[in-house]
Amino acid sequence: MLDVDELADRFAYPDDLTRAWVRTVFVSSVDGSATDHRGVSGDLGGAPDSTLFALLRSLSDVILVAAGTTRAEGYAPVTPSEVDAELRTRLKLSPVPPIAVVSASLDLPEPLVAPGQLVYTCASSPKDRRDALAETMDVVVAGERRVDFRAVVDDLSRRGLHRVSCEGGPTLHGELIAQDLVDEVCVTIGPTLVGGPGPRIAHSNAVTERAMRLATLIEADGVLLTRWLRDRSA
Numbered sequence: 001m002l003d004v005d006e007l008a009d010r011f012a013y014p015d016d017l018t019r020a021w022v023r024t025v026f027v028s029s030v031d032g033s034a035t036d037h038r039g040v041s042g043d044l045g046g047a048p049d050s051t052l053f054a055l056l057r058s059l060s061d062v063i064l065v066a067a068g069t070t071r072a073e074g075y076a077p078v079t080p081s082e083v084d085a086e087l088r089t090r091l092k093l094s095p096v097p098p099i100a101v102v103s104a105s106l107d108l109p110e111p112l113v114a115p116g117q118l119v120y121t122c123a124s125s126p127k128d129r130r131d132a133l134a135e136t137m138d139v140v141v142a143g144e145r146r147v148d149f150r151a152v153v154d155d156l157s158r159r160g161l162h163r164v165s166c167e168g169g170p171t172l173h174g175e176l177i178a179q180d181l182v183d184e185v186c187v188t189i190g191p192t193l194v195g196g197p198g199p200r201i202a203h204s205n206a207v208t209e210r211a212m213r214l215a216t217l218i219e220a221d222g223v224l225l226t227r228w229l230r231d232r233s234a
């Protein structure tokens with residue numbers, strides 16, 4: 001049984017952040033698939049991963065996620081019942097973290113089009129769609145043909161949304177890794193073999209090698225919860 005207070009301690013963001021700290025959050029099967037037989041992350045990590053996922057949301061100022069994942073997983077704004085209100089009050093966080101979605105097409109799940117949510121897009125996105133979304137959401141143009149993730153991280157920093165929990169997906173993750181914008185990775189390994197053509201938790205055309213240091217390793221009901229920090233000294 002996972003102790004939520006212990007989890008909050010072991011997955012706490014660094015104190016006194018002065019800029020956005022990008023934590024990425026993923027679950028994988030034993031053979032490295034980021035999706036289950038239905039093509040979603042689903043319950044690859046079972047109950048321990050669900051507990052950790054909710055806790056990581058509870059610790060964050062903002063949830064950064066790419067549009068592909070919002071469409072595949074049917075994203076909607078976070079509700080108060082999905083986070084630990086007591087913990088957020090103790091940490092002086094807003095009642096719920098907003099979702100910041102990254103998209104060029106601006107094809108977003110309808111429930112996500114709601115006040116308080118952010119959209120990062122590029123100048124090449126459809127202007128009529130951008131204008132329509134801007135009536136409800138906070139739309140930020142960050143980049144010309146593609147969203148520039150450095151500009152996104154700078155904008156989140158300026159807004160004081162320092163505790164970033166990035167929930168994917170693999171394409172966005174690959175871009176963040178290519179630009180060395182990932183400060184830490186929380187990856188759960190669930191006790192399943194999936195095989196098939198499922199994606200890994202990151203992919204891009206740029207092959208890089210970023211040193212990471214294991215910060216936390218917890219076993220719960222046969223599921224591994226891990227936290228890896230970017231080691232910029234290496």
Ligand SMILES: NC(=O)c1ccc[n+]([C@@H]2O[C@H](COP(=O)([O-])OP(=O)(O)OC[C@H]3O[C@@H](n4cnc5c(N)ncnc54)[C@H](OP(=O)(O)O)[C@@H]3O)[C@@H](O)[C@H]2O)c1
Pocket residue numbers: 025026027028033034035039040041065066067068069070072073102103104105106107121122145146147148149167168169170171172173175199201
């Ligand atoms: N195992 C896990 O923990 C986990 C976590 C997350 C997702 N997933 C799974 O991964 C799959 C989705 O991942 P994915 O890799 O296909 O997609 P993704 O990374 O979630 O989304 C890709 C989309 O994000 C937008 N995007 C990303 N980078 C951009 C940039 N620089 N500029 C503009 N737009 C950008 C584009 O949206 P538009 O098309 O709207 O322009 C692009 O098509 C789903 O099956 C999901 O269930 C698994």
